[in-house]
Every structure is written in structure tokens, then in C-alpha cells.
Amino acid sequence: MPLLNKVTATAPGNKRGNPAAASLSRLRTALTVFFALDGFLFAGWVVRIPAIKEQTGASASDLGLALLGVSGGAVITMVLTGRLCRRFGSHPVTVACGVLLSLSIALPAQTHSTLALGLVLLVFGAAYGGINVAMNSAAVDLVAAMRRPVMPSFHAAFSFGGMTGAGLGGLVAAEVSATTHLLALTGIGLVVTAAAGPTLLRHRAPVPERTEAAARSGPLSGKTRKIVALFGVIALCTAYGEGALAEWGTLHLQQDLHAHPGIAAAGYSLFALAMAAGRLSGTTLLERLGQTRTLVAGGSLASAGMLLGALAPTTWLALSGFAVTGLGLANIFPVAVARAGALAGPSGVAAASTLGYGGMLVGPPAIGFLADWFSLPVALTTVALLAAAAALLGYSARNASSAPPA
Structure with missing residues (x-):
């Protein structure tokens, strides 16, 4: 350690002559790449859902059941991660x-039945759930070591990756057939994993002082x-909402509003671009509005936007x-996960991430049944x-503070 002590001994912006600060910078870059890759691959899958649905002959409810494979695999893995x-x-x-995520993304295009699709999505979901909990755990430790509220920037990378993956799709x-497209994504x-992975493997995650103190203090x-x-x-x-729009937004535009497949796929790309823009301004919003106002304003804005997106009579x-x-x-998800990590360290990250990504993965099947x-x-x-x-829960959490936010 002590990596944190070395970093804080020198001005944060002075990377020259400060190997620890340079190491944190490299770790931040590598983690950003993995967040972007995760969004890119996930978007590549979701824009191909209409084609996979047609290939397997699945109804909306059948597709919802198959998507439970993603949910089941992810939730099981999140518990273990x-x-x-x-x-x-x-x-x-x-x-x-x-x-594993890169390899498993090619599997859905090889299926021709709802059962087979559900089974391969178990593997895809396991990889997706695992990488998200692991990345967020690493990111919370890095944010604490850097002493800068940069968590939204990692999630911005996920959104930019999603925008790029959806745009390409x-x-x-x-x-291009779904098979060729998903194999190319593999x-x-x-x-990308071979390029960014060695940086993570060469450097251990920084251990924040408060996490060590929490470990000494016993159970939460x-x-x-x-x-x-x-x-x-x-x-x-x-x-x-993010999961629902990712896996049903394209189908809504194409099926209900009769949008061209390219325009329909651009719907998720536009959604991801807006999320990325919002997350890039996340640090400024948190500094100016504070946690509670950011959560309440974000939830209220999203609620109004989704009513328009779901019920509008035209594509545009x-x-x-x-x-x-x-x-x-x-910014709601990154703020919630970072806050849980600040309160309880890796255990808090795991718990909040499991609940959060559980919502992303359970949402699409629920939408299918509805x-x-x-x-x-x-x-x-x-x-x-x-x-x-x-938004209401964010307001109710305004006084919930047993540790400073990350």
C-alpha cells in the first residue's frame, strides 16, 4: 500500500516523477476501455434482437422467456463475483x-429455437453480470484512491460504447447477417481485451484507507x-429502464411505429448518446446540485421522457x-453504486450492482410479458x-449519510 499513501503525498495532477499517480492514470484508461467494450458488445447484441426473434420464430412472450436466460446467468454470477x-x-x-463476454456474444445467432436461445443467453448473461460487478468494484477503489468523483466518466464510456455498437449495428x-455481425464482434x-487486459493484470487494485478501516471494524x-x-x-x-430500452426500444420503433431497421437501431444509439452526454457532465452536476437534487431531477426527467417515447405517435x-x-x-446508476461503495466498500458495490443490474436484466422479460x-x-x-x-427514493435518501460520498 501503500499505493494510496504514495498518491496523496504528491499533488494529484503531478504525474511526472510520481509513478503511483501514473499507475492510477493507466488503470483509469484500461478500466475505461473495458466499460466501453462492455457497452459496445451489449449494444451489438440488442440491435440484433429483431433478427434473432425472426430467426427463432419466437413470440413476444417466448422472447421474454429466452431473455430470462440473460437475467438468470447474470444474477447467479453477480452473487459469486x-x-x-x-x-x-x-x-x-x-x-x-x-x-467470456466476447466469445459468448456470437452464440445467439447460432440458435433456431427459443429453448436454445435461452440456454446460450445464460452464458452471455453470466459474462455480462460478472464483468459489470468486477469493473464497478475496481472503479470504486480507483475513484477512492484518486480522490476525484470520476465514477460517471466510466459509465459515460459504457454509453459511448453502446452508442458506437448500436450505430454500427x-x-x-x-x-449483414446477424451471424456475421456477432462473429465480428467476438x-x-x-x-480489445488483449490490448487493455495486461494493464489490469500487472497492477493490483488500489486499496482505499476507508475500505481497510471497514475491514478492521467487522460486519456492517x-x-x-x-x-x-x-x-x-x-x-x-x-x-x-436502461435494459428495457436496450432490448425492446428497437423493436418498438420497428414494430409499432414502422421505422426502417436502420432508424430503429439508431434509437438505442441516440439513447446511449444522451446518457453519455449526461454522464460526462455528471461530476459538474453533482458539485453544483448535490446528490439529492441530481437523483430527483434525473428520475423526474426520465419519467417524462419515457412517457413520450412509449406513447408518441411518430418515430421522431x-x-x-x-x-x-x-x-x-x-447519472442515477453511477451515483447510487458509488454511494454504496463509499458506505460499505466492495460489499456495498456488489450489493448495489447486483440489485441494479438485476433490474436491467429482469426488466426486458417483464416488458415481454406485459x-x-x-x-x-x-x-x-x-x-x-x-x-x-x-426520484422519490432519491429524495428519501437525502439524509442517509454514514460516510462521505465517493
Whole structure:
């Protein structure tokens, strides 16, 4: 250690002659690459869902059941990832999950039945869940060591990766088969992992002083557990919307509003771009508005945007709603996860991430069932309801402070 002590002994901006600061900078770059890769690969999958749905002959409810494979694999892995990170370190787990995610993304295009699709999505979900918990754990430690509130920047990279992946998917959707496209993504993922992975493998995660103090102090108090759970539920409410738009937004535009496949794929790209823009301004918003106002304003804006996106009668109005929703949701998840990490260290990150990404992964199957019972536009209004709930919970958490925010 003590890496943190070395960093804080010198001015944060003085990287020359300060190997520890330079090491943190390299770690930040490598982690940013993995966040971007995660968003890129996930978006590459979601824009191909209409083609996979047609290939397997699945109904909306059948597709919802198949998507439970992503949810099941991710939730199981998220429960285990905290232990894996404690035993092997968050950096090696991130790299291993990056390889698995890259390999598994090619599998859905090889299926021709709902059952087979659900089974391969278990593997994809396991990789997706694992890399997200591992990356966020590593990022919270790095944010604490840098003593700068840069967590939104990592999630901005995820959004930019998603925007790029969706944009590429939109460009090739009408010309390239899903099989070829997803196989190409496997190659890209493996190359990027090989390029960025060694940096993480060469450097251990920095150990923040408060995490060491928490480890010495024993189990978390009941109050801290409740606060962490509260931020986990806030993350769940907003991640539900992100998952729903990722996996059903394209289909809504194409099926209900009869948008061209390229325009429909651009819907998620626009949503991801708006999220990225919001996250790039996240640090400034937190400094000027504070945590509570940022959460309340974001949830309220996302709720209004999703009502427009779900119920608008034209493609362009729906796209506008998607963009507003992205701006609103942008900083809620990273703030909630960082806050949980500041309160409880890696255990808090694991708990909040599991709840949060559980919402992202359970949301799409729930939308599928609701779409069969009612309609897809009506089902998507549940995103607005949960965003409003996140705003209310964010307000209720205004006095929840047993540790300073990350």
C-alpha cells in the first residue's frame, strides 16, 4: 500500500516523477476501455434482437422467456463475483469476464429455437453480470484512491460504447447477417481485451484507507445495510429502464411505429448518446446540485421522457423521448453504486450492482410479458413509473449519510 499513501503525498495532477499517480492514470484508461467494450458488445447484441426473434420464430412472450436466460446467468454470477474479486482481485476477474463476454456474444445467432436461445443467453448473461460487478468494484477503489468523483466518466464510456455498437449495428443491419455481425464482434472484443487486459493484470487494485478501516471494524451495521439496499433499489429502478430500452426500444420503433431497421437501431444509439452526454457532465452536476437534487431531477426527467417515447405517435417524437430518458437516467446508476461503495466498500458495490443490474436484466422479460398481455407501448410506460419511483427514493435518501460520498 501503500499505493494510496504514495498518491496523496504528491499533488494529484503531478504525474511526472510520481509513478503511483501514473499507475492510477493507466488503470483509469484500461478500466475505461473495458466499460466501453462492455457497452459496445451489449449494444451489438440488442440491435440484433429483431433478427434473432425472426430467426427463432419466437413470440413476444417466448422472447421474454429466452431473455430470462440473460437475467438468470447474470444474477447467479453477480452473487459469486464479489467472492471471486476478494479471492483473485477485481482486475483478473474483469479480464476473464471480458474474454467470456466476447466469445459468448456470437452464440445467439447460432440458435433456431427459443429453448436454445435461452440456454446460450445464460452464458452471455453470466459474462455480462460478472464483468459489470468486477469493473464497478475496481472503479470504486480507483475513484477512492484518486480522490476525484470520476465514477460517471466510466459509465459515460459504457454509453459511448453502446452508442458506437448500436450505430454500427444500424449501419449493417440490412446488409449483414446477424451471424456475421456477432462473429465480428467476438473478434473485436478479444482484440480489445488483449490490448487493455495486461494493464489490469500487472497492477493490483488500489486499496482505499476507508475500505481497510471497514475491514478492521467487522460486519456492517444494520443501518449501513439498509442504506446500501436503498441505493441498490434506486439503481434497480433506473437500470430497469436502461435494459428495457436496450432490448425492446428497437423493436418498438420497428414494430409499432414502422421505422426502417436502420432508424430503429439508431434509437438505442441516440439513447446511449444522451446518457453519455449526461454522464460526462455528471461530476459538474453533482458539485453544483448535490446528490439529492441530481437523483430527483434525473428520475423526474426520465419519467417524462419515457412517457413520450412509449406513447408518441411518430418515430421522431419517440426518438426525442428516448433522448430525454437517456439524459434523465444518465447519472442515477453511477451515483447510487458509488454511494454504496463509499458506505460499505466492495460489499456495498456488489450489493448495489447486483440489485441494479438485476433490474436491467429482469426488466426486458417483464416488458415481454406485459407486451403480450397489453401492448409494447403500454409495457414501456412501466419504465416511466420506476424512474419516478427512483426520484422519490432519491429524495428519501437525502439524509442517509454514514460516510462521505465517493
